[in-house]
Amino acid sequence: MLIPCPHCGPREVSEFSYQGDATRTCPELTSTDVKAWYDYVYNRPNPAGPHREYWQHSGGCRAHLIVTRDTRTHEIHDVAFARAALNRAGEQA
Amino acid sequence: MVEYSALALLKNAFTGNRDWKQAWRKPEPKPAYDVVVIGGGGHGLATAYYLAKEHGITNVAVIEKGWLGSGNIGRNTTIVRSNYLLPDSIRFYDFSVRLWENLSHELNYNVMFSQRGVLNLAHSPGQADEYIRRGNAMRHEGGDGVWLSRDEIARKVPGVDLSPNARFPVVGGLLQPRAGTARHDAVAWGYARAADRHGVDIVENCEVTGFLREGDIITGVTTTRGEIRAKKIALAVAGNTSRLLQMAGIDRFPIESHVLQAFVSESIKPLVNCVVTFGGGHLYMSQSDKGGLVFGGDLDGYNSYAQRGNLPLVEEVMSEMTAMFPAVARLRLLRSWGGVMDMSMDGSPIITKGPLPGMYLNSGWCYGGFKATPASGFSFAWTIAKGEPHKTNAPFTLSRFERGNVIDEKGQGPTPKLH
Ligand SMILES: Cc1cc2nc3c(=O)[nH]c(=O)nc-3n(C[C@H](O)[C@H](O)[C@H](O)COP(=O)(O)OP(=O)(O)OC[C@H]3O[C@@H](n4cnc5c(N)ncnc54)[C@H](O)[C@@H]3O)c2cc1C
Ligand SMILES: [Zn+2]
Numbered sequence: 001m002l003i004p005c006p007h008c009g010p011r012e013v014s015e016f017s018y019q020g021d022a023t024r025t026c027p028e029l030t031s032t033d034v035k036a037w038y039d040y041v042y043n044r045p046n047p048a049g050p051h052r053e054y055w056q057h058s059g060g061c062r063a064h065l066i067v068t069r070d071t072r073t074h075e076i077h078d079v080a081f082a083r084a085a086l087n088r089a090g091e092q093a
Numbered sequence: 094m095v096e097y098s099a100l101a102l103l104k105n106a107f108t109g110n111r112d113w114k115q116a117w118r119k120p121e122p123k124p125a126y127d128v129v130v131i132g133g134g135g136h137g138l139a140t141a142y143y144l145a146k147e148h149g150i151t152n153v154a155v156i157e158k159g160w161l162g163s164g165n166i167g168r169n170t171t172i173v174r175s176n177y178l179l180p181d182s183i184r185f186y187d188f189s190v191r192l193w194e195n196l197s198h199e200l201n202y203n204v205m206f207s208q209r210g211v212l213n214l215a216h217s218p219g220q221a222d223e224y225i226r227r228g229n230a231m232r233h234e235g236g237d238g239v240w241l242s243r244d245e246i247a248r249k250v251p252g253v254d255l256s257p258n259a260r261f262p263v264v265g266g267l268l269q270p271r272a273g274t275a276r277h278d279a280v281a282w283g284y285a286r287a288a289d290r291h292g293v294d295i296v297e298n299c300e301v302t303g304f305l306r307e308g309d310i311i312t313g314v315t316t317t318r319g320e321i322r323a324k325k326i327a328l329a330v331a332g333n334t335s336r337l338l339q340m341a342g343i344d345r346f347p348i349e350s351h352v353l354q355a356f357v358s359e360s361i362k363p364l365v366n367c368v369v370t371f372g373g374g375h376l377y378m379s380q381s382d383k384g385g386l387v388f389g390g391d392l393d394g395y396n397s398y399a400q401r402g403n404l405p406l407v408e409e410v411m412s413e414m415t416a417m418f419p420a421v422a423r424l425r426l427l428r429s430w431g432g433v434m435d436m437s438m439d440g441s442p443i444i445t446k447g448p449l450p451g452m453y454l455n456s457g458w459c460y461g462g463f464k465a466t467p468a469s470g471f472s473f474a475w476t477i478a479k480g481e482p483h484k485t486n487a488p489f490t491l492s493r494f495e496r497g498n499v500i501d502e503k504g505q506g507p508t509p510k511l512h
Contacts, residue, residue: 001403013403014405018395020396020509034495038494041438041507042438042495042507043345043346044335044345044349045335045344046335046348046396047335048333048336048350053395053396071350071396071399072398072399073399074399074403
């Protein structure tokens, strides 16, 4: 499995570390909404299909990425820098 | 009554092995049952068996999308143990070991349960303390944890690298003598045959594609072979739990699906007489009765529904193997494969009524659901029949995550990687 890093090009998966589902949203840190925290900490959509997930190119440029990968085939549909993707999402929200 | 014997073997050899009685029927699904169990793996089959045997509920179907035993029940490294730290885990898994001890008789089917022992190697004083504490916890609950010194390990498992300048020097090990291995296929076949003999319909090549509901209540399933209604619908689909729950409208759940690989080498003469695990990384290994070394390590590490793994993990597992047993470096691998596992967020299973009315759920088996097969089937059948949990599965609720009552053996916090 190769992940195309926007800085470094396609690199072997063993250069990256996985940081899980990127669709979770953390409640406000001051929030006391137990249900929202429970959902954030424990629950996952766990789709069989395209999955938005964090990877870090820890053995390379060390950039944090958001990768959209099909969990059935490992086909990679999209790779973006996490910061840029998160900022975009923030603007839209 | 014995169904397989030396005489039967001989007789059938003379008639070209054409006259063996089918181990289980191939029935057409009926339109309705008292209970439909989704998933013909070890847990689904065991559940159906105990429903019939313990509770007299025989109007039951097990619905399996592939062939019987095509999931993780036929893909695991067959280790059975109850060497846990927390009382809830020890009680549940020790109950399972006790059921294993009588399983071949119970099913009249040789599941080849072999109590050859599981030895966890410790590689640092800190790890030794942790293992000894776990051994004491087991003994406290009436179990069998035995601490072995390096010399005792040298006598028991001569192949292990015990040299003081090994990369991860061995300081001792925790042995559970009653633990061991079993023949995984035979467990599926034995439960299937025994359930079938009680009248349970085992329906293979029948995929559940959705749920029927009246209001909030789940009243049946749609399948590739038509609609099937039931008073109670029980899910035992391992790595496909989230997929099935999504069909029922539950799109977030404390489980991730990950792939775990396993490996078997060419056959060699007897090398190890117990299961050995390597504490310098994560590796477990035993030798099958045919002589092959059967072993596995960590998850590939990212969400996966592909029933096969990638190469970096293969390399890691092989390097751990040769660190532990340098002599096997030149052995050839025969096969490797992967299975999709239901990784819960605290490393412990969920066996419960719900989450929707009419539904019952068995899931979250992480690395280790094979050893649980008898206890899981027994306690799940109890829960389905009585509408409340058996004392052994009462702690393994779904609500425990929200209540902060997790059963986290490692004390590591929420992650879908625990074993
Ligand atoms: C490589 C590997 C090594 C392992 N080693 C060990 C070990 O040493 N010791 C141990 O205790 N455990 C081990 N395990 C874990 C253990 O195998 C599993 O936890 C256990 O088998 C899961 O329960 P099951 O047998 O019911 O699952 P499965 O056999 O996977 O059964 C689930 C069934 O549900 C069916 N299904 C899914 N979706 C549908 C649908 N829509 N409709 C109908 N049917 C459906 C599947 O086809 C499957 O047959 C290992 C697992 C793997 C993959
Ligand atoms: Zn990079």
